[in-house]
Amino acid sequence: MEPIIKLSDVYAGYTPNKAVLKQVSLDVYPNDFIGIIGPNGGGKSTLLKVILGLLQPFSGTIEYYNQQDYTKVNLGYLPQLNNNDKSFPIKVIDVVLSGLMGKKGMIKSYTSSEKEQARQLLSFVKLDNYANSAIGALSGGQMQRVYLCRAIINSPKVLILDEPNNFVDKQFETELYDLLKELNKKMAILLVSHDVGIISAFIKTIACVNETLHYHKTNKISEEMLKTYHCPIELIAHGHVPHRVLHNH
Ligand SMILES: Nc1ncnc2c1ncn2[C@@H]1O[C@H](COP(=O)(O)OP(=O)(O)OP(=O)(O)O)[C@@H](O)[C@H]1O
Numbered sequence: 648m649e650p651i652i653k654l655s656d657v658y659a660g661y662t663p664n665k666a667v668l669k670q671v672s673l674d675v676y677p678n679d680f681i682g683i684i685g686p687n688g689g690g691k692s693t694l695l696k697v698i699l700g701l702l703q704p705f706s707g708t709i710e711y712y713n714q715q716d717y718t719k720v721n722l723g724y725l726p727q728l729n730n731n732d733k734s735f736p737i738k739v740i741d742v743v744l745s746g747l748m749g750k751k752g753m754i755k756s757y758t759s760s761e762k763e764q765a766r767q768l769l770s771f772v773k774l775d776n777y778a779n780s781a782i783g784a785l786s787g788g789q790m791q792r793v794y795l796c797r798a799i800i801n802s803p804k805v806l807i808l809d810e811p812n813n814f815v816d817k818q819f820e821t822e823l824y825d826l827l828k829e830l831n832k833k834m835a836i837l838l839v840s841h842d843v844g845i846i847s848a849f850i851k852t853i854a855c856v857n858e859t860l861h862y863h864k865t866n867k868i869s870e871e872m873l874k875t876y877h878c879p880i881e882l883i884a885h886g887h888v889p890h891r892v893l894h895n896h
Pocket residue numbers: 661667685686687688689690691692693694
């Protein structure tokens with residue numbers, strides 16, 4: 648089977664001669680569900696930017712379906728939420744529909760079947776009653792669900808999520824992962840998360856990013872394994888659920 652995305656020996660960063668990512672190689676296959684973990688500042692978001700084509704590597708290659716042009720691969724992206732999103736004057740359903748722009752370009756109107764599809768997705772994440780609300784009126788968790796709908800409305804081959812559970816209400820957290828499991832039947836998923844304990848029940852493999860990338864063909868994480876690869880974690884307990892979190896560097 649051919650990988651959908653193939654990174655080979657990638658060096659990337661923001662200032663010349665100061666690589667944040669070094670010697671990174673990774674193959675992403677159609678049914679993958681990869682948990683991307685690592686310490687703060689280790690380079691997880693930078694890796695996503697490289698994969699999304701937002702940051703050109705200093706050296707190394709990134710190939711999509713054996714093509715050089717990333718726009719030919721349909722990628723869905725759920726970015727980290729930031730506070731600016733709150734002041735953006737746009738209706739919830741239009742946020743979801745804006746996920747079609749990559750396919751349609753800057754268009755003025757959407758078809759009724761596209762609107763229906765957007766409504767179905769909102770119903771999928773239990774926000775059917777908010778379709779016509781302003782996005783700024785929603786809680787952080789609700790906004791994340793809307794952005795998830797936007798990321799998947801174009802049926803991407805790869806769904807990329809950056810800390811989706813940062814703002815998600817506890818009540819929706821399990822539902823979010825169940826939803827991702829369902830989506831994984833149709834698309835590869837790359838998930839950056841600090842919640843290693845929780846995601847390990849859903850992910851299939853692990854990429855530990857700490858300047859370099861170490862890929863583990865398992866969803867079981869041992870401290871020894873991560874220590875070996877300089878990706879420190881520790882076990883703590885939140886309530887009744889044992890949890891692994893990453894040290895701050
Ligand atoms: N736009 C930028 N310009 C310059 N340096 C940056 C920029 N974005 C990130 N960095 C630096 O690159 C390094 C890696 O950052 P990155 O955000 O990729 O890490 P991360 O693993 O996603 O961290 P976190 O878990 O805190 O989100 C850090 O040292 C960070 O300060």
